[in-house]
Amino acid sequence: MISKKNKLALFNPLSQENPVLVQILGICSTLAVTASLEPAVVMGLSVIVVLALSNVIISLMRNTIPSTIRIIVQLVVVAALVIIVQQFLVAFSYDVSKKLSVFIGLIITNCILMGRLEAFALNNRPWPAFLDGIGNGLGYTIILVIVAFFRELLGSGTLFGFQVIPQWCYDHGYENNGLMILPPMALITCACIIWVHRARNPQLQEK
Amino acid sequence: MEELNLFVKSIFIDNMIFAYFLGMCSYLAVSKNVKTAFGLGLAVTFMLVVTLPLNYMLNTYVLQPGALAWLGDSFKEVDLSFLGLIMFIAVIASATQLVEMAVEKFSPSLYASLGIFLPLIAVNCAILGGALFMQQKDFGSALTATVYGAGSGIGWLLAIVGLAAIREKIAYSNIPAPLKGVGITFIITGLMGIAFMSFLGIKL
Numbered sequence: 001m002i003s004k005k006n007k008l009a010l011f012n013p014l015s016q017e018n019p020v021l022v023q024i025l026g027i028c029s030t031l032a033v034t035a036s037l038e039p040a041v042v043m044g045l046s047v048i049v050v051l052a053l054s055n056v057i058i059s060l061m062r063n064t065i066p067s068t069i070r071i072i073v074q075l076v077v078v079a080a081l082v083i084i085v086q087q088f089l090v091a092f093s094y095d096v097s098k099k100l101s102v103f104i105g106l107i108i109t110n111c112i113l114m115g116r117l118e119a120f121a122l123n124n125r126p127w128p129a130f131l132d133g134i135g136n137g138l139g140y141t142i143i144l145v146i147v148a149f150f151r152e153l154l155g156s157g158t159l160f161g162f163q164v165i166p167q168w169c170y171d172h173g174y175e176n177n178g179l180m181i182l183p184p185m186a187l188i189t190c191a192c193i194i195w196v197h198r199a200r201n202p203q204l205q206e207k
Numbered sequence: 208m209e210e211l212n213l214f215v216k217s218i219f220i221d222n223m224i225f226a227y228f229l230g231m232c233s234y235l236a237v238s239k240n241v242k243t244a245f246g247l248g249l250a251v252t253f254m255l256v257v258t259l260p261l262n263y264m265l266n267t268y269v270l271q272p273g274a275l276a277w278l279g280d281s282f283k284e285v286d287l288s289f290l291g292l293i294m295f296i297a298v299i300a301s302a303t304q305l306v307e308m309a310v311e312k313f314s315p316s317l318y319a320s321l322g323i324f325l326p327l328i329a330v331n332c333a334i335l336g337g338a339l340f341m342q343q344k345d346f347g348s349a350l351t352a353t354v355y356g357a358g359s360g361i362g363w364l365l366a367i368v369g370l371a372a373i374r375e376k377i378a379y380s381n382i383p384a385p386l387k388g389v390g391i392t393f394i395i396t397g398l399m400g401i402a403f404m405s406f407l408g409i410k411l
Contacts, residue, residue, distance in 0.1 A: 024389055027231035028332050071329070072300060079293040087289060102339035105292050109332040111232040183226055184400030191386070191393035198385035206388030 009120075009132040013139035019112045020143040020190075021197050022204055026112035029103050030144055031186040037160050039099045040148035042089070044141030050081045050107055051116060052133035057081075058121040059129035065122075074117050075108065082107050112140060147189050155180030210354045217358030220407055223333045224366040225400035230333030234367050235392055244371035245364070252360025254328050255337050258302050259356035260349045262295050262338040270294065295338040303329040333363055369399060 019025045026047075033043045057077050058065075065073050086104050089097040097104065107113065116136055121129045152158055154177050157165035165174065179185055198204050223229045230251065237247050268274055270291055275282035307325045311318045318325075328334060337359050346352045373395055382391050 024235055025232060027235065028228045028336075031228040031231070075296055075300060075329075076293070079296050083289060083292055086292070102336060102343060105339050106229070106332050106336055108292060108296055109330045109335045111330070114330055182401075182404065183228065184397040184404070186228070187393045187397035187400065191390045191397065194390045194393065195383070195385050198390065202384075205384050 006128050006131050009128050010135040013132070013135040014142065015139075015197075016201070016204075018139045018143065018197075019115070019136050020140055021194055023112075023115065025115045026110045026140055027190075029106060029110060030140070030147065031183065031190065033100060033103050034144055034148040034151055034186050034189075035181050036152040036156065036158070037145065037148045039096055040144040041141070042093065042096045043100060043103065044137070044144045046085045046089070046104060047107060047110065047112070047140055048134060048137030050078065050085055051113055051137045052130050053081050054078050054113060055116060055121040055129040055133035056126045058117050059124055059126045062122050062124075070122070071114075074114065078113050078117075079108050112136060143190070143193065146193060147186060150189055151180045151185065155185075210351060213351065214354050214358040215409060217355050218362040218365065219403065219409065221359075222362040222366060222403055223336065223359050224363060224396070225403045227336060229336040230331045230363060233327065233331055234363075234370070234396075235389065238367055238371040238374055238392070240375060241368060241371045244367045248360075248364030248367050250325055250328055251331060251333055251363050252357065254299070254303065254306065254331075254334050255356035255360040255363075256353060257306060258299050258334060259337055259341055259352045261298050261302065263341060263346065263349050263352035265294055265298060266291070266342055291339075291342060295335060299334050299338070300329045333359070366399070370396060373399075 013019060017023065020027065020030050029043060029047075033039045054074075054077050058074060061073070082105065085107070086097070089100075089104060116132060120132045124132070149159070153164065157163060157170075157176050165176075180189075220226070224231070224234055233247060238244050266274075268277065270287045272286040272288060273283055275285045275287075303326060307318075310325065337356055341352050341355060344355075346355065370392070374392065377391065377395075386394070
């Protein structure tokens with residue numbers, strides 16, 4: 001059940017092969033939904049669900065899909081799962097689904113999905129594929145949460161909508177950094193994370 | 208006039224890259240030199256112009272609540288909007304396939320220069336994003352949707368060519384080792400985004 005290889009499939013994507021930092025996949029949504037923590041967490045969970053399930057489904061069908069039409073098959077499977085997640089969100093957490101707007105739909109074209117389906121699910125049995133999906137989804141969610149943490153804390157002084165920077169700081173002239181909530185700062189925050197990550201893992205640095 | 212305003216707005220203010228980060232993957236991967244970046248930008252613009260009116264028709268005459276009224280009274284209540292995602296992506300994937308075949312037949316030189324980018328466009332989020340924003344913004348006619356597609360595409364083209372030009376220049380700069388490659392590209396894009404924010408509030 002948990003062999004060494006499966007453990008690698010689950011834990012490697014968290015740091016050494018992180019989908020966002022190292023494989024540079026799924027950047028669009030990483031940056032767009034991270035202005036505050038709540039949508040970032042919901043987005044991360046949705047991606048974990050869709051990624052794990054689509055990995056399992058494609059892995060189950062891997063011997064029957066003709067390779068010429070595999071992209072279309074993958075798109076259909078992913079699109080169906082995304083529609084389920086989208087309807088679920090609209091039903092149970094309407095506010096967040098409004099905040100995420102089109103980005104839930106854009107999970108379909110999230111490169112992490114196509115990347116993992118092509119690279120892993122097509123050649124592996126369902127159980128490792130499931131672990132790989134969970135691992136990569138978690139790796140993606142971690143980055144999302146880190147970026148959103150700094151952007152929400154510095155940009156609005158809140159975390160999950162609760163005020164964490166005390167009022168007396170504002171009384172003494174502290175100001176929220178409005179730039180942090182604007183889109184370009186997501187890129188720069190992400191670049192700083194990449195910087196720290198690669199400084200600690202020199203083998204990942206580009207020549 | 209309204210179309211012109213939308214056109215300018217979708218190029219500079221609601222820029223696909225700098226405001227919504229759509230199509231980021233190919234934007235980062237294919238921006239190493241200006242020539243290929245320009246080719247990909249053209250392909251994306253072209254696909255947006257082709258698929259947005261198609262998706263607009265689909266949305267207006269098939270998917271929206273009550274859109275099937277032209278079939279007869281009994282269809283007035285039908286709401287197929289939950290099928291939106293899957294229909295849009297099917298239209299985009301098949302349009303990509305068709306355009307690829309057409310370009311290969313009629314203009315082999317363009318086909319050769321676009322190369323592998325054409326098929327990859329099916330999974331470029333800028334195209335699907337365009338369709339979803341079109342649905343959200345509720346445009347009045349197919350023409351408006353086309354103008355929006357053209358504007359978004361040109362904005363994307365502008366962004367990727369600009370980034371490629373800067374990356375060609377910094378190839379010889381002395382960058383801290385951990386930032387080389389992706390890191391510095393992110394920072395450049397961020398700074399370009401801040402620069403583009405100065406267009407905010409332009410109205411024609």
